[in-house]
Amino acid sequence: MISILKNNKTLTTFSFYSSFLKQVALYIKDKNDIKFKLVENGDNLIFDSNYRIDPITIPLLLSLIEQLSKFYKKPIELSLFNNHATKDVLKFLHKSDFFYLSGNNKNPYFPYGRKILDFNEAYLGNFAKKDPRPEHRVRCYSLNDNNLSEKLKIFKDEDERRDFLISEYIYTVREHFQELLFDNISTAEDTDFYIEILSELITNGVLHSKSNTFALMFVNRYSTKFSISDNGIGFEESLKSKNESYIYKPSELKHKLDKIKILKVNDKVLNNLNFIMETLYFSTLKNRRGLFDLMASVVLDTNGYFRLHNDNAQIIISSRMRNELLELRKLRDRLFQYYMEIIINEIEDDRFKEEMVSIKNEILEYFVQLYCILCDKYNNDFKYSSIRFYSVKFKGVHIEVEIPAV
Template sequence: MSSDFFNISGDNANPYFPHGRNILQFDKRYLGDFSKKEIRPEHRVRCYSLNDNNLFKKLEEYESEDEKRDYLISEYTYIVREHFQELLFDNINTSLKSDFYIEILSELITNGVLHSKSNTFALMFVNKFSTKFSISDNGIGFEESLNSKEESFIYKPLELKNKLDSFKILNVNDKLLNNLNYIMETLFFSSLKDRRGLFDLMTSVVLNSNGYFRLHSNNAQIIISNRMRDELNELNILRNNLFNLYKKIAINKIEDTRYNEEMISIKNDILNFFVKFYHNLCNKYNNDFKYSSIRFYNVRFKGVHIEVEIPTA
């Protein structure tokens, strides 16, 4: 009730509150007197949609996907700052990097509404122990999204996943394993992009803030924590080297292929480290699945869910 969850998920039609999305049906009489409690308005669930502010119509003015993405990111940067900046300032670990988190949140929300073809839900909560935020959508998911990616000089679609599929380290249902391997492919793809995104959020939260990063896709979840610091450090160094080359190319503002060979070499190193990372995760699951970083669930609400927990300093 305090986060407007029932308004968002139900059939609420009050124009002064978030419009309901008809995800759940429930008898409102059972909600009781929770509405009498005072709440912090910043802790509300936020829903982002291309139907908001006529964004769907505005995107028709742009032809390429990059132009549409750039427009949405510029819009959501302003909106995210308005919604979450005060909460980010409440934790020294997030206040020192507030611009970074606003950039990442804007990127992830844009991905949700533009590529998942669904509404995207975000929640940030702060207490004396930590800052937590989550982003969820029930759109097309990682599999369909990644299958539509075009090959480039640095990224071959499903290159990592095809390697992981051949290992068969885990003795689990093929559908569950498929979801896990698409999670890994998503993180790999993110580590090769020319803008900060999901991979950078994961490494920043764990390496810089000693926090937790959880990525959930349909029936599979991976939990990244300080226990993987060695592997993440190796990946993060490679990622930053690659990103710095992207920045050099952007500064030149011309088609520049001088760095292609070096970038491909870094990409291959990242690929190999992801394979090593995957082996370690799977072996730990096989040894003791209860304390493993891999989780498999039976879920009704299919989709992608990102959850981050950043301790207070």
Template structure:
């Protein structure tokens, strides 16, 4: 016996927030109430009922999240999940968009390039036709990146730096091909398009190496904004750091967490631990020689006047220029850290001076992170549009990044 869970409800835009707040709750309730049943999905809530009173929409950057959870569940059930489709007056526009955005091929057996898909859903392809002919840009496709895409690379390489460089060189090519034109379409990203390509390549490379899952990404540009999201359902931020055997001299395991003073809050300890996991990962990223997730946050918020959201497990942080004074100070120290790393790489700096300077900058940036964490907790609001953090009762493993940049 199987139960059918609706994905996109009528007259509700399926945004990332709806995904975290409502859709994950549906899944949790299903597994709590029907632990022994097979799960199946209906893409549109009302199906063929109430077609003239129903309307279905999905935010493009929610697609990677949806693919991530479907992949996670397909692994749990050890096979593709059934997805029931309806093609009618109410559903045709959303169905056509998902079809042209490569959702079905990515989740099915063959992707847009007729390479192997991810085989996480099964569906009746006969419903995918008789559309209105609404073409979308060739760049507005959901992308997937997994180890199978790097068949020429030996993943058992002992030298992690060499492995990372090999994967990153291929990923950079993919990312340029997939997203470069979209970054040129927004005046707030065009000046930094190379930086975005480098950072996105690094993040996707991390997902391919460490997550143990497929990394999904999508970028979308309209008249108002550029939006993109990256999602994997892998081991997450904390385990990614915990599984590292060696750290550089300037970082020790759980260094940021261990530097914090104990502070009573009104929140569940699980939520606070998740929040600290996020800050730990951002702190580590802020002192590394490679640009990564921390640099993406700075570029989005300070250079492109956008919004940056990062989710892991039960917690999401939302970073905007409302905390400009902290971000501006972090950016200045980060610039000094990168410059010092570069001098050392070019052997233009005595090693003892290099280590002394990096540790000094690290301690400065650590104090700023601690202040930012304290302010984030103190000014928490349950009104999601005002809060810098969101806590969700349902855990969603992996790392999930969403970005929105105004197009002006």
């Protein structure tokens, strides 16, 4: 069996990508099946063991387990242990709805079970009375819930389907995360902004990735963290569905990046990085707030961290890229303002078309510059670079954000 939690080591997003995924891949390569146990030592060494998990790793873990359950066409077996060493982490996972969501729950007062894990529920009990915060729960969003798939069939246009889903999710997202956003000064003043973007990202996950989307937000006295994870079609396939317009030509940035031979890495892996950049570029050209706006706000306004993972590649953007992001956000805001004037004043696009295309071309060149800077820093010191490459492909799109408390 593979241990999810190792003794005296916190399962963070970094350890998940860098070591846990590799362990799973090697196990699958040698075995015809896969089984997990929650903790390394089980019922042994209970007074010498300590297990911890970073809460925002939970959506990643659920995405991986869902992928495995689809591959093996059955729920994945998970061995649980309830003892002195495991009770705290077991209780947190239980109270965060991890087990309800991943198991076979049919109780309407708890999240509907996705049947991706098989475990003994008898181990879930006899916890200390003090409960974790009730808002610290993992959420699952799916077109299979609330009859959404059927409701979407009445819309023929992609934009209409998107608008309908956003209108559905914006109330749900507010209910799930508003209280947590209020608890950090950095997010409290922009609660509506974050709710709007989270609704957009969740809509992207369930509509374009064609999969379940898992999300969790966690707040303590040091920071607000949230994670959104799906195991869908990824950026490359999603971008193939985008139509050409006067403001966007599909893969326009990527074609430029493919010609820049700075990094000596496998072409397939590099392709994943270039599609991350193309996605962020596309996001700056949209008429609604989205992925780029989240990244810019987190880094520039709160000195936080933004991580975006696609297949084998990941970027980590922090205040070290402040100067480059500032210029990009200025251009993005100018372009967005034109969109608002078009919508509010109900005027024709042609009036601003030339200026909008000019801004778009500036954005394109700044993204090329940003890419070159990121690559140069990777070549100089890859350990502390904003770019990460992993030997194991993790299907889908995975977003993690950390916003420091003021």
